[in-house]
Amino acid sequence: MGLAVSRPAGREGRTRKKRAVTRVMREVAEYLGNTPAVARASYVDPRVVEAYDQGRTITAVLTELGAGADFGRLATAGPVERAVIDLVRAV
Numbered sequence: 001m002g003l004a005v006s007r008p009a010g011r012e013g014r015t016r017k018k019r020a021v022t023r024v025m026r027e028v029a030e031y032l033g034n035t036p037a038v039a040r041a042s043y044v045d046p047r048v049v050e051a052y053d054q055g056r057t058i059t060a061v062l063t064e065l066g067a068g069a070d071f072g073r074l075a076t077a078g079p080v081e082r083a084v085i086d087l088v089r090a091v
Contacts, residue, residue: 001080003048004057007031021049047091056090058083072080 002024009014022036029039040049050056061083 001058001062003052004059004062005056006052017053021052045088047088049088051091054091056087058087 003020006020006024025036025040025044028044029036032039032043035042058080061079064079
């Protein structure tokens with residue numbers, strides 16, 4: 001989700017992409033209580049980063065967060081999880 005909400009890269013694409021991936025790995029690491037290196041190596045599928053490098057993310061599905069979700073159910077469960085799986089399979 002962090003990469004999906006990152007601004008698309010313009011002319012300085014490589015640098016911006018690298019910064020976005022670094023930022024997201026720090027966020028994931030903090031959430032999991034690990035280091036960014038451990039988060040990237042053990043928790044983030046490398047195909048997600050590869051897809052981001054190719055300009056593909058799950059941005060479109062984020063607009064649907066919470067639609068039809070039952071009370072107490074995480075809004076990210078279901079549609080976002082399916083979108084990530086589809087993204088990873090497509091790489």
